[in-house]
Amino acid sequence: MTTKNWIRGSLFGTSAAVSLLALISISTAQDGSPTGAITTRTHTFTPIRDDIYHVVGTGTVNVMSHAMLIEGEHDLLVVDSHVTPNAGMALLDAIKSVSDKPVRYLVNTHYHFDHAHGNQVFPQDVEIIGHPYTRQKLSGELGNVLEESTFLSFTESVPDQIENMRAELAQTSDPARTEELRARISMQQAHYESSQEIVPTPPNITVDDKMTIYQTVDGGGREIQIVHLGRGHTGGDVVVFLPDERLVYTGDLMVPGIPYMGDAYLNEWPDALERLKTLDFDTILPGHGPVVQGKDRIDDLQAYMRDLWQRTAELKAQGLSFEEAATAIDLTGHSNNYAQLREPGADPRAIRRIYQLLDEQAE
Structure with a gap:
């Protein structure tokens, strides 16, 4: 399988693939969880526990990864900000359909573009939390992330994708396919234009090993742990663990398919996953793909x-x-x-x- 085919087949290779995985996530996340998903034009918020939502794009905006929303009595915590300023703004706008409370915290599970390049559109008073390595990468201390092969391998091909769709649009006579192509061209054009406006924005709070936030909720406090389990998908992955809810958001440290490994520490990643298994949870919210039950x-x-x-x-x-x-x-x-x-x-x-x-x- 060529590099191009692996990009197409990876968990975050194309908007079409992301949309399909989004639909899978929406259906499976509701098993044994609160009902009543909230769907906006750009996102679906599926309740996993009370006031805790798995956030998945609907396919109208290229978001390229999932997010999580945790609603407290006074404010909100968001995990991951999507792939571009446009996608990040769409996320913030969609959140208003769930809650009018302000976002207080944004957690970056890692530095990769599809999870952290919406950071710049979050309000200035939002505290952005991540591992020191994530800060180093997004601050430019370790080089320009916009010039790295990981970012370029997923963005440089977008203009060609658009041209290929336009060529197909000129040839097709099928009304349904015409409508689909027009929507995808519009989405990808907006995605590419926004990708040219990215300003990498690093966390302003860093977590070496573990940080605990106690979010005020009705009847007490919700414990939210932000934990670094070791190098894996990148040099600075964190997971967001809610012990009382037996729930963990893993970003790309653990996904149900084969994750991208171009910046990984494959010799250390299985050990980080072994430490993940020591946490007491029964539900995994991954950064891509459907919700996972259990640890198998x-x-x-x-x-x-x-x-x-x-x-x-x-x-x-x-x-x-x-x-x-x-x-x-x-x-x-x-x-x-x-x-x-x-x-x-x-x-x-x-x-x-x-x-x-x-x-x-x-x-």
């Missing part, structure tokens, strides 16, 4: 990652380039859990990253 899917992801690391190391030792290894690697034994593994191959960006880590270990 964590085991699946750990097994895949360990196998990916070991087999990549073996191929590197045989002298294969990372491109050759990405084509040759056989992880079909995990296809029962991950459908895209029914044939050999892996995301070249993940294999390249593992090669980098192996080289660092050898120094």
